[in-house]
Amino acid sequence: MNFELIENKRIGEKYYKLHHKSGLTIIVYPKEGFNSTYAQIGTNFGSINNHFITNGREIKVPDGTAHYLEHKLFESEEGDAFTQYAKTGALANAYTSFEKTCYLFSCTEKFRESLEILLDLVQSPYFTPETVAKEQGIIGQEIKMYDDSPDWRVMMNLQQAMYHNNPINIDIAGTVETIAEITPEILYECYNSYYNLNNMVMCIAGNVSPDEVLEIADRKLKDNSPFNTESIFPEEPYEVKSNYTEQRLPVAVPMFCLGFKEKADNKNTVSLKESICTDILLEAFANESSSLYRKLLDKKLINSTFGASYLGGLGYRAVVFEGETHSPSEVAEFIRNEVIELKKNGISPEDFEIAKRSLYGRTVSVFDSPSAIAANVISLEFLGNTIFDMLEETANITLENVNERLKDQLDPDNYSLSVIKGIDD
Amino acid sequence: MYEFTRKTICDGVSFGSIKDSRFKRSRINATLVTPLDKKTAAANALLSCVLTRSCKKYPDFTSLNRKLNELYGAALYPSVQRFGDFQTVTISVSGLDDRYALNGESISSEITDLLCSIIFEPNITDGCFSDNDVEQERRQLIENIDAEFNDKRTYAINRCIENMCRDELFSIGKYGSREDVIALTQENIYKAWKNLLENSRVELYMLGNNSPDKALDEFTKYFGGKSRKISGTTKIISEVGEVKRIIETEEIVQSKLVMGFRSAAPSDIRGRIANSLMSAILGGSPTSKLFMNVREKQSLCYYCASRVDNQKGIMLIDSGVETKNIDKAENAITEQLNSLMHGNITDEEFDSAKKVLKNIYISTLDNLGAMQSWYISGVLGSCLTAPVEEAEIVDEITKDEVIGYANELKLDTVFSLIGN
Structure with missing residues (x-):
């Protein structure tokens, strides 16, 4: 089996890609002169994949299962992976998002041994009633830490206000009650359904060569049968569930998230071009150089925590504005009025040009960091794109593309406002 | 690999360069170091925000940020830290390396100019910064201090240090106190600027693929011959009483x-x-x-x-x-x-x-x-x-x-x- 060399002349970068016979897509991205190596393997399975059909059987799992599985995969019959990583000095971690679960390490020595541990980790599930029970306390505390986090709560409350049915409205880690329902059988069911190498991508960036990766992959990876799991998503109405939600937490400065929900379907996720158009749009409309930012600042409604982003996937899509403010409703009303103007006039050529340059510059910077390369490669591979597509699409986007995209976005009447107020506010 | 050099511009002012061709971005920073002092901590912190908001050349927040975007998303930001019993104020600018500009612009030369404008040519008229800039940044700095309470892990750590070191300089917050920020006058901020440029220890750094010569020339022009002596040490306590x-x-x-x-x-x-x-x-x-x-x-x-x-x-x-x-x-x-x-x-x-x-x-x-x-x-x-x-x-x-x-x-x- 041979790696395919993929190059980008614009910025002089290259990497190697292989569809391994086991089913795993492997990307090796050597960075000349780098001392550290960063490895990440991800499965296209996150908290939203809580209902699925696998080999003809329909299954629903408790909230927080994907995240629980991430924690428990660190244990195998031989012991836990952290103890093994201790021998190599690699710094290991893992995370679960709405859409994927990733396992990673970074090292400056003993790369081969660490990679073997990583590949064993994702291929040797070992769940018993005792090991599953032990994690209840640890994850319980992780959940409670997030319950106290205003940043997290304001965002999750927004999802719950915007979406009626889509599982984006469920907390990634679940609740103390839902994780109590998780059993070894449920974890095995999810593992067997989604941790299929055909549904996974690995990227290794930094101080690494394709040959050393292939040798270990050939030895360690077991052949997988074709991926045969289909995620099921409920129908989601276009309209938001509620325009306003509020929670009280001990905060000194109240926080807000304002989301504009848009049309989304369960079959097509957000394309790369769509997401870049939105990034440029938001850069032009809401970043520090925009008139919106300036007006909000002059009205003393926002501070430097203000920002805009896009959260979209299967069955969910929304532009989100967030920040700290003492007057959440006033900020929301102001942004809505500016959105109405934006929808009438579109982005100006001048604003478009500097927004595009800014985004292009930041995209080029991704290639300075092995960890940013690996995270982007994995997300983009799941979309069917390469990391160079991200750069080329950004360089080639036109003002017409962005203004066309705007037509489907930022419906000023389809919004939710989520607010975290202080206990005594 | 990288090449590290460090030159003394004058006593208390040094210029370091890390030349490294591996990166697509480069950065340049000035770090001004001064003993932690309750009388000046808040002024230094607010000054760092006011300086990075506008300058003579780009006299308001929007024009400065448009310039940064034009420079392919260059980043300009202040950072205030506590280092032992010292306070450090760092102004950083980072930007794309010249090799990657879409139209062949010299970004490195522009970011060096920008950093110099920010530090040496602020938006001052008759010894006063723009009132609007000061009030906007004062409000934001106060919100920033207040928001330290929002994240309870950080808040608990800060409270532990405040209590543990309550009779030491180290208990002074890196931004000073909320009350001190509220009480600052234009004169305090102007004095803080003068004092940092004339009396603080200065560490300048240029990192990336660009030649450091231009930056070194610019900084030498300003700081050359302006020696300063830094006093103060960090107080170390090794004995404890009852917990x-x-x-x-x-x-x-x-x-x-x-x-x-x-x-x-x-x-x-x-x-x-x-x-x-x-x-x-x-x-x-x-x-x-x-x-x-x-x-x-x-x-x-x-x-x-x-x-x-x-x-x-x-x-x-x-x-x-x-x-x-x-x-x-x-x-x-x-x-x-x-x-x-x-x-x-x-x-x-x-x-x-x-x-x-x-x-x-x-x-x-x-x-x-x-x-x-x-x-x-x-x-x-x-x-x-x-x-x-x-x-x-x-x-x-x-x-x-x-x-x-x-x-x-x-x-x-x-x-x-x-x-x-």
């Missing part, structure tokens, strides 16, 4: 426990590394004693970690736990610490912590921001050693040295933030 126990309550579901210790503050590099290694073994990684026992074995928490400040000679251990388990967690932590003090370090633990520490040191070479922090703290801490050299020293440290530093730890303050 201070402070309990606060809040409407939270998870309680926070922070234990503050007086530790050694070694003046030599080997001592600092040994002290850091001690903390790494105790609570610096997923294979540390605290993670393995308090989290993995006893399932008491999601995080339990230690960090040591070699400059100030303090170590903090913090964790988030159920209110009913807070004593249990403290006992579990104390048990692990005692075990370390008694010399219970397995070869695996020792070897693993060394590898982790070396991994962290060597990895800084792959990130310009990390390199900048490394060299700045090296210079300020009077131990300017390259990451590779420090990684080599790690290998020489013995268990006895680590145990020796563990036995210098003395519990000073326990801060608990309890959920109602």
